[in-house]
Amino acid sequence: MSPRLRHLTTLEHLPRETIERLLDRAEALRDACAHGTRKLDVLAGRTVLNLFFEPSTRTRTSFELAARRLGADVINFDIGFSSTSKGEELFDTLHTLEAMHLDAIIVRHKHSGTPDELVRHAMSGVSVINAGDGNRAHPTQGLLDALTIRQHRPDFDNLTVVICGDIRHSRVARSDIHAFSTLGIKQIRLCGPTPLMPTAEEFPHCRHYDDFDAAIDGADAVIMLRLQKERMASIDLPDEAAYFAHYGLDQRRLARAAKGCLVMHPGPINRGIEIAPDVADGAQSRILEQVGNGVFVRMAVLNEVLAR
Amino acid sequence: MSPRLRHLTTLEHLPRETIERLLDRAEALRDACAHGTRKLDVLAGRTVLNLFFEPSTRTRTSFELAARRLGADVINFDIGFSSTSKGEELFDTLHTLEAMHLDAIIVRHKHSGTPDELVRHAMSGVSVINAGDGNRAHPTQGLLDALTIRQHRPDFDNLTVVICGDIRHSRVARSDIHAFSTLGIKQIRLCGPTPLMPTAEEFPHCRHYDDFDAAIDGADAVIMLRLQKERMASIDLPDEAAYFAHYGLDQRRLARAAKGCLVMHPGPINRGIEIAPDVADGAQSRILEQVGNGVFVRMAVLNEVLAR
Amino acid sequence: MSPRLRHLTTLEHLPRETIERLLDRAEALRDACAHGTRKLDVLAGRTVLNLFFEPSTRTRTSFELAARRLGADVINFDIGFSSTSKGEELFDTLHTLEAMHLDAIIVRHKHSGTPDELVRHAMSGVSVINAGDGNRAHPTQGLLDALTIRQHRPDFDNLTVVICGDIRHSRVARSDIHAFSTLGIKQIRLCGPTPLMPTAEEFPHCRHYDDFDAAIDGADAVIMLRLQKERMASIDLPDEAAYFAHYGLDQRRLARAAKGCLVMHPGPINRGIEIAPDVADGAQSRILEQVGNGVFVRMAVLNEVLAR
Numbered sequence: 001m002s003p004r005l006r007h008l009t010t011l012e013h014l015p016r017e018t019i020e021r022l023l024d025r026a027e028a029l030r031d032a033c034a035h036g037t038r039k040l041d042v043l044a045g046r047t048v049l050n051l052f053f054e055p056s057t058r059t060r061t062s063f064e065l066a067a068r069r070l071g072a073d074v075i076n077f078d079i080g081f082s083s084t085s086k087g088e089e090l091f092d093t094l095h096t097l098e099a100m101h102l103d104a105i106i107v108r109h110k111h112s113g114t115p116d117e118l119v120r121h122a123m124s125g126v127s128v129i130n131a132g133d134g135n136r137a138h139p140t141q142g143l144l145d146a147l148t149i150r151q152h153r154p155d156f157d158n159l160t161v162v163i164c165g166d167i168r169h170s171r172v173a174r175s176d177i178h179a180f181s182t183l184g185i186k187q188i189r190l191c192g193p194t195p196l197m198p199t200a201e202e203f204p205h206c207r208h209y210d211d212f213d214a215a216i217d218g219a220d221a222v223i224m225l226r227l228q229k230e231r232m233a234s235i236d237l238p239d240e241a242a243y244f245a246h247y248g249l250d251q252r253r254l255a256r257a258a259k260g261c262l263v264m265h266p267g268p269i270n271r272g273i274e275i276a277p278d279v280a281d282g283a284q285s286r287i288l289e290q291v292g293n294g295v296f297v298r299m300a301v302l303n304e305v306l307a308r
Numbered sequence: 309m310s311p312r313l314r315h316l317t318t319l320e321h322l323p324r325e326t327i328e329r330l331l332d333r334a335e336a337l338r339d340a341c342a343h344g345t346r347k348l349d350v351l352a353g354r355t356v357l358n359l360f361f362e363p364s365t366r367t368r369t370s371f372e373l374a375a376r377r378l379g380a381d382v383i384n385f386d387i388g389f390s391s392t393s394k395g396e397e398l399f400d401t402l403h404t405l406e407a408m409h410l411d412a413i414i415v416r417h418k419h420s421g422t423p424d425e426l427v428r429h430a431m432s433g434v435s436v437i438n439a440g441d442g443n444r445a446h447p448t449q450g451l452l453d454a455l456t457i458r459q460h461r462p463d464f465d466n467l468t469v470v471i472c473g474d475i476r477h478s479r480v481a482r483s484d485i486h487a488f489s490t491l492g493i494k495q496i497r498l499c500g501p502t503p504l505m506p507t508a509e510e511f512p513h514c515r516h517y518d519d520f521d522a523a524i525d526g527a528d529a530v531i532m533l534r535l536q537k538e539r540m541a542s543i544d545l546p547d548e549a550a551y552f553a554h555y556g557l558d559q560r561r562l563a564r565a566a567k568g569c570l571v572m573h574p575g576p577i578n579r580g581i582e583i584a585p586d587v588a589d590g591a592q593s594r595i596l597e598q599v600g601n602g603v604f605v606r607m608a609v610l611n612e613v614l615a616r
Numbered sequence: 617m618s619p620r621l622r623h624l625t626t627l628e629h630l631p632r633e634t635i636e637r638l639l640d641r642a643e644a645l646r647d648a649c650a651h652g653t654r655k656l657d658v659l660a661g662r663t664v665l666n667l668f669f670e671p672s673t674r675t676r677t678s679f680e681l682a683a684r685r686l687g688a689d690v691i692n693f694d695i696g697f698s699s700t701s702k703g704e705e706l707f708d709t710l711h712t713l714e715a716m717h718l719d720a721i722i723v724r725h726k727h728s729g730t731p732d733e734l735v736r737h738a739m740s741g742v743s744v745i746n747a748g749d750g751n752r753a754h755p756t757q758g759l760l761d762a763l764t765i766r767q768h769r770p771d772f773d774n775l776t777v778v779i780c781g782d783i784r785h786s787r788v789a790r791s792d793i794h795a796f797s798t799l800g801i802k803q804i805r806l807c808g809p810t811p812l813m814p815t816a817e818e819f820p821h822c823r824h825y826d827d828f829d830a831a832i833d834g835a836d837a838v839i840m841l842r843l844q845k846e847r848m849a850s851i852d853l854p855d856e857a858a859y860f861a862h863y864g865l866d867q868r869r870l871a872r873a874a875k876g877c878l879v880m881h882p883g884p885i886n887r888g889i890e891i892a893p894d895v896a897d898g899a900q901s902r903i904l905e906q907v908g909n910g911v912f913v914r915m916a917v918l919n920e921v922l923a924r
Contacts, residue, residue: 033409038353038354038355038409039352039353039381044655045654045655046654047654047681047684049677057385057386057387058404061357061383061385061405061408062408064383065355065383065408065409068355068381073655073684075677075680075681077673077677078673079673088887088893089884092883092884092885093884095904096674096883096884096904096907097677098904099904099905099907099908100677100678100681100907100908100910100911101649101654101681101908101911102681267400267404268397268400268401268404269400271396277396288403288404288406288407289407291403291404291407291408292407292408292409294408295408295409341717346661346662346663346717347660347661347689365693365694365695366712369665369691369693369713369716370716372691373663373691373716373717373718376663376689575708575712576705576708576709576712577708579704585704596711596712596714596715597715599712599715599716600715600716600717602716603716603717
């Protein structure tokens with residue numbers, strides 16, 4: 001059996017067995033919840049702290065719910081988002097929190113690599129869980145996306161998945177690609193305007209597309225990324241309507257995908273920019289299933305790193 | 309027996325039996341607390357979320373205490389009050405929260421009708437409780453005001469109650485009027501400057517007054533509303549001192565009311581604007597009893613909508 | 617036995633027996649934690665409210681952890697730090713919170729004396745705990761500093777302790793001096809630029825120094841205070857480097873102290889202003905032990921004022 005994780009900062013280089021163990025546990029927690037088990041006590045007496053240097057009410061809430069449903073106490077350490085804590089100041093904060101005997105720190109930070117720096121500087125047995133760092137990794141999102149696909153299409157070695165949008169700056173895309181690659185998804189296609197695409201070297205096993213119609217052709221799942229509006233300036237398109245025309249998911253494009261193609265989005269969605277409202281709300285949309293799976297995946301991760 | 313409530317968005321059209329059941333339960337919880345029962349576990353495993361689009365530390369804290377004293381977990385979803393979430397964006401937030409398996413959402417929003425919109429768009433069994441929407445309703449305030457009066461004067465069919473101040477823009481006044489009318493209070497008198505009075509059509513069974521001395525004459529309870537300072541511009545009075553002279557409650561005016569007239573205010577009070585300090589702190593003031601009853605009423609409401 | 621405390625607003629005038637009881641209890645809680653007891657239920661059903669009018673994530677978190685580890689519920693009353701609540705407005709807030717049946721209020725306020733004003737105006741059995749008021753008192757910091765010294769050097773009647781920095785404006789220094797004096801520390805030396813020193817009359821039993829080299833000579837513990845950058849203007853030094861040269865703790869100065877001299881700081885530290893990084897992180901630093909002791913001391917205080 002692969003060793004128990006003490007931290008989760010990225011899915012890169014994680015063994016397939018570890019990822020599958022986390023997904024299996026998330027699935028078991030989902031089943032238990034469906035049968036009425038709303039709260040466990042496996043983490044009773046443990047304290048988890050949310051250390052968010054970027055605001056994200058949704059992700060913070062998902063982690064908070066996950067921790068509480070396992071019986072842990074949760075502290076929201078309101079750091080003030082104007083603070084750009086880094087270097088010694090950040091490590092002093094870490095050591096202060098460790099001295100208070102916390103069990104896990106869930107960190108979001110705009111600088112890529114911050115969670116790993118915390119792991120390197122930690123002096124106690126505290127666990128660090130990455131809730132998103134810069135454009136580098138958002139591992140629980142990668143896990144929940146893999147779980148959502150697996151619930152509908154466990155035949156990963158037959159699947160083609162498209163990720164469309166601002167992949168270059170997306171930690172969601174990177175963690176998705178790491179999860180899907182490790183789990184043996186047959187083909188991963190990346191699509192977006194050239195300035196928002198990763199280099200060819202970063203993911204040599206993925207196919208790159210500029211034409212979304214070509215990318216989605218026959219796909220089994222399509223993950224639409226949120227367009228940060230400040231990115232519009234960097235691409236050669238006049239406005240959001242033009243972006244939607246080229247890279248938005250509407251019913252016409254969805255019809256080019258395989259029958260039953262899963263429609264996914266990490267949220268919050270920009271209706272009419274990256275996805276048409278009737279597709280976001282349509283029968284093939286798995287967006288809300290992703291949100292539900294997010295809580296179960298985070299429970300699985302907390303249980304993995306904290307259970308005695 | 310009237311059916312169990314699944315949501316509470318307004319007191320309008322609620323059967324008298326339902327309102328009385330909620331008041332009776334609040335009273336029972338108050339008795340239990342007085343006998344030392346500080347915490348129950350009837351809502352253990354349930355999660356309640358505060359979704360406040362307008363800041364209100366007092367009301368949020370009252371709901372949080374109520375939920376915790378029933379054993380529920382409470383999540384404060386810090387939405388950022390600059391956000392004026394509405395329409396699809398609001399419903400996406402609702403559906404995201406539902407997907408996380410929340411049991412109840414306590415919502416405050418500046419737009420009248422938002423809680424009912426949430427009820428209409430909810431896709432799961434989540435309960436919606438209105439903590440104040442625009443100038444339309446603040447049902448738990450209506451209940452706690454009714455409870456406070458009932459504790460002193462259960463003979464509702466003998467009572468005259470005055471509400472004084474900015475009634476036109478007051479959700480407190482509306483929910484009070486709905487509660488008092490349904491419970492059979494004999495006479496409801498409304499008093500305030502003309503631009504701050506409701507239309508004659510809105511509450512045809514209430515008596516309208518411009519002269520507070522006349523309105524308070526022989527009254528059994530008087531509810532003073534908080535004056536939002538930005539309303540001063542809309543009324544024909546030079547300053548707050550003039551407002552107090554016309555519509556403020558002082559000892560001289562209180563002496564015109566019936567002996568033992570209850571003095572009430574939803575808080576926070578503006579001393580010297582709508583109420584004299586010695587009246588707010590005087591022997592007839594029920595203002596702090598209202599606050600205490602607020603927690604018990606909210607426990608009763610949460611218990612009603614969430615108990616299995 | 618000295619009577620049980622109902623409030624803790626200052627250490628001044630507390631009997632030595634009371635302070636020692638609190639330190640002994642903190643020590644016992646620390647031992648229990650070291651042996652695996654992470655959570656107790658002695659305060660189950662009790663509710664503690666953080667009422668912070670000045671931001672302090674660290675201290676608030678320390679109190680929140682302390683309360684939860686005793687089984688209490690914790691409410692963070694987010695008052696908004698722009699509010700400078702005082703006088704009647706503050707007492708209305710107090711009475712509102714009391715009406716909600718809270719058991720303890722932990723208050724931080726920029727005005728000296730606010731916690732005592734709350735005690736005087738409280739109408740219920742609520743306990744008030746001072747988490748720092750103006751430049752007057754920070755009693756749990758005084759206790760945790762005394763505990764930290766006692767763990768290493770219980771021979772108080774042999775000890776010389778130096779406090780260095782902006783003593784005039786420091787509630788930490790005042791509570792330290794009160795604790796150390798009552799507990800019989802042999803000699804307390806105060807050092808800092810003249811405009812930041814207290815009057816000679818305030819602490820006649822302490823020795824005053826301008827020369828840090830002289831002050832630290834043979835000392836058994838040295839407590840460095842955080843320099844608020846806005847104080848630089850009031851002292852006759854050109855910049856922070858000059859401050860560090862005169863009043864900063866570096867290895868050269870530390871070598872003048874007694875062997876094994878304890879290095880302490882209430883945090884957060886300004887590296888290179890009041891303390892050299894290699895001293896802050898060095899073998900003699902007790903800064904993180906102070907943080908850990910802070911939680912145990914706050915548990916002891918909550919237990920003292922709230923246990924039935």
